Amino acid sequence: SRSPPPSDSVIIIGAGMSGIMAAKTLEEAGYKDYIILEADSRIGGRVHKGQVDGNTVEMGANWLFSGGPKSSPAHEIAKKIKLRTLYSDYGNLSSNIYKQGGGLYEKHVVESAFKVADARQEFGTNLSKILSSKKGGDDDISILGSQRLFKQVPKGPLDLAVDYFYNDFEEAEPTRISSLKNTFPRQLMEDFGEDSYFVADPRGFETVVHYIANQFLSHNNNKITDPRLQLKKTVRKINQSKNKVIITTEDGSVYHANYVIVTVSVGVLQSDLIGFVPRLPLWKKLAINNFDMAIYTKIFMKFPYKFWPTGPGTEFLLYAHETRGYFTIWQHLENELPGENMIFVTVTDEESRRIEQQSEKKTKAEIMQVLKKMFGNGKQIPEPDTMLIPKWWSNRLYKGSYSNWPNGYTLHSYHDLQQPFGRIYFAGEHTNSTYLGYVDGAYFSGINTANALIKCLKHFCEGRRS
Numbered sequence: 001s002r003s004p005p006p007s008d009s010v011i012i013i014g015a016g017m018s019g020i021m022a023a024k025t026l027e028e029a030g031y032k033d034y035i036i037l038e039a040d041s042r043i044g045g046r047v048h049k050g051q052v053d054g055n056t057v058e059m060g061a062n063w064l065f066s067g068g069p070k071s072s073p074a075h076e077i078a079k080k081i082k083l084r085t086l087y088s089d090y091g092n093l094s095s096n097i098y099k100q101g102g103g104l105y106e107k108h109v110v111e112s113a114f115k116v117a118d119a120r121q122e123f124g125t126n127l128s129k130i131l132s133s134k135k136g137g138d139d140d141i142s143i144l145g146s147q148r149l150f151k152q153v154p155k156g157p158l159d160l161a162v163d164y165f166y167n168d169f170e171e172a173e174p175t176r177i178s179s180l181k182n183t184f185p186r187q188l189m190e191d192f193g194e195d196s197y198f199v200a201d202p203r204g205f206e207t208v209v210h211y212i213a214n215q216f217l218s219h220n221n222n223k224i225t226d227p228r229l230q231l232k233k234t235v236r237k238i239n240q241s242k243n244k245v246i247i248t249t250e251d252g253s254v255y256h257a258n259y260v261i262v263t264v265s266v267g268v269l270q271s272d273l274i275g276f277v278p279r280l281p282l283w284k285k286l287a288i289n290n291f292d293m294a295i296y297t298k299i300f301m302k303f304p305y306k307f308w309p310t311g312p313g314t315e316f317l318l319y320a321h322e323t324r325g326y327f328t329i330w331q332h333l334e335n336e337l338p339g340e341n342m343i344f345v346t347v348t349d350e351e352s353r354r355i356e357q358q359s360e361k362k363t364k365a366e367i368m369q370v371l372k373k374m375f376g377n378g379k380q381i382p383e384p385d386t387m388l389i390p391k392w393w394s395n396r397l398y399k400g401s402y403s404n405w406p407n408g409y410t411l412h413s414y415h416d417l418q419q420p421f422g423r424i425y426f427a428g429e430h431t432n433s434t435y436l437g438y439v440d441g442a443y444f445s446g447i448n449t450a451n452a453l454i455k456c457l458k459h460f461c462e463g464r465r466s
Ligand SMILES: Cc1cc2nc3c(=O)[nH]c(=O)nc-3n(C[C@H](O)[C@H](O)[C@H](O)COP(=O)(O)OP(=O)(O)OC[C@H]3O[C@@H](n4cnc5c(N)ncnc54)[C@H](O)[C@@H]3O)c2cc1C
Pocket: 013, 014, 015, 016, 017, 018, 019, 037, 038, 039, 040, 043, 044, 045, 046, 047, 059, 060, 061, 062, 063, 064, 233, 234, 235, 236, 263, 264, 265, 268, 273, 274, 296, 297, 298, 392, 396, 397, 398, 400, 401, 402, 427, 428, 429, 430, 437, 438, 439, 440, 441, 442
């Protein structure tokens, strides 16, 4: 276009929860001159259903939370649209932990391991509160560091499996890495509650994002027709000058606007998918590259028949191996998808990276070994008919699952991560310090960043120019 763009035009990069909420916030404030550029052929981003032989599973976000003093906006919408969710009951886990070589640990043995894990967490949470109460102080320690200080470092397969369940199952990174101060207490659970509900609806969790989008983008039969949403547009360059931004996509399209909101994951920002002209300043590059993108992988399997226990109190199972995080956390899907003979295992971090790089055949063989130990009991067990291994890390549009705050990363750096640079604003799960890593974090980040931009359009711009 030859004519100069109107002075309040905005481009939003990414149509995940944060991008959709940023657009909605602009729209409701009367700023309708925006375009959303999304690389994928769908909206929703990391809220993404998959199919296993016709059964819907959630490859990305899966749990919603409740029972706390505040309510989770994602959960509220899920209730409104009657999304099917099932309460995750971990209460019987002490009867469901398998030894490395097979057989269950005795309940009382596991219960004392849980007691120690609870004590570690309590010590860590108290220490974290002390560290946080020092205003402006940068003192922090890793979760593992706090366990050392408590003279209670996990060792042995059972203790490692329990520690992995308490920590990595949520942060998706090892305790050696995660910041104690910025992890405990887990603010999301303090606010929204610890009761977790597993989304199991054939429409998928992503219906929540669609529901929001349909409130302000024109649509027809559930398909968004609004020309301001442009799918299959992978942004490769953001060129910023004094008066505007020029955005180039992979297919050669060029877009002009006055401001841009970048909602891609911190993993994508760490990659070279999007080139910035001029380059991002050092303070911004440090903030981006010192933060962590964790990896969390659910490997879904459908078998010809069930050879694991079903019925009350059996949904969650742990496998305790001497290698921390080696196919530790299992969940069967008998409640969600009865009669479908489905189960999944969760891996994180280096195990996720390893599995993404090796053949499915190799992964299947490893899993069969584990399943044989857990449930074989000398009997033959069948191979899965179908496996689904999401590859969040290899996918250039995500480069991981969700962000995690590493020990040593200061509040000052975090502020730099959130800060706009000139006309470039940042949103996304990783920019919400309260609910970092969650769908609700993405939700609020979209609102907050759009509001900061609206403030700029109205009177005052925060964006540092160098
Ligand atoms: C395996 C897994 C499990 C999870 N479990 C939970 C859970 O149980 N509960 C929970 O609350 N949260 C969970 N999360 C986290 C949650 O899914 C995310 O925090 C949230 O969805 C992130 O939203 P976002 O808008 O910040 O980012 P995204 O959803 O990543 O949106 C960014 C969008 O930008 C697009 N994009 C990337 N690069 C470009 C480009 N160059 N040009 C154009 N578009 C681009 C992407 O395609 C994407 O659609 C999980 C995530 C994963 C992956």
